[in-house]
């Protein structure tokens with residue numbers, strides 16, 4: 001097991017946005033989370049790397065209960081890669097420097113090693129020719145691939161993607177999905193929030209449909225897309241006749 005979530009709850013004031021989520025993610029598994037806006041998908045991912053503090057329940061990362069008080073949050077975060085809708089690159093740094101920074105600060109790699117790994121990861125996402133470009137000199141899709149390379153350079157044991165392609169022009173989405181797909185095929189454990197149904201169908205081992213802070217339904221892509229059980233899932237997928 002890479003991630004185990006038990007009865008996870010999160011409230012913002014009176015608003016309970018996660019209402020008892022149970023989810024186990026196995027090594028090498030790709031879990032795609034679908035659901036309408038406001039259903040709690042981002043909050044769920046943010047709880048997994050403790051960007052949000054759960055108000056109830058427990059989360060385990062490998063053998064560590066990360067919701068326990070004594071857990072070193074930074075150590076956990078280093079192993080949990082996260083890619084957001086907005087790439088959050090440093091605008092004044094080149095792609096290579098962006099990918100080097102956390103390696104040096106968090107993992108204490110020296111500059112040579114961090115640079116070597118940065119170049120390796122940038123090549124892997126198809127940006128070998130762009131390592132010395134700054135974010136403003138790159139397309140949105142290229143910037144997002146830098147963000148993916150940056151996360152991969154930390155040797156994560158799981159990658160979380162929160163609508164990684166939602167801010168991109170349609171013609172740029174494919175390259176980013178391609179990188180995510182090859183990561184998945186390479187055995188990376190992934191939790192992916194996306195509206196890209198084609199990607200979900202192709203790549204997911206398991207599809208989860210969330211609504212109102214609950215997991216409403218889950219199964220293989222065939223189960224959820226072709227034979228949805230819940231009316232809410234059918235409605236979301238546009239199956240209601």
Ligand code: ADP
Nearest residue numbers: 012015017035036037038039040041042043044
């Ligand atoms: P999704 O990613 O599925 O669109 P979110 O997890 O972003 O959903 O949000 C779920 C609910 O939690 C929404 O009602 C949202 O307004 C609320 N929420 C999210 N983050 C915060 C926050 N920092 N403070 C208050 N409410 C929040």
Ligand code: MG
Nearest residue numbers: 041042043163
């Ligand atoms: Mg969201």
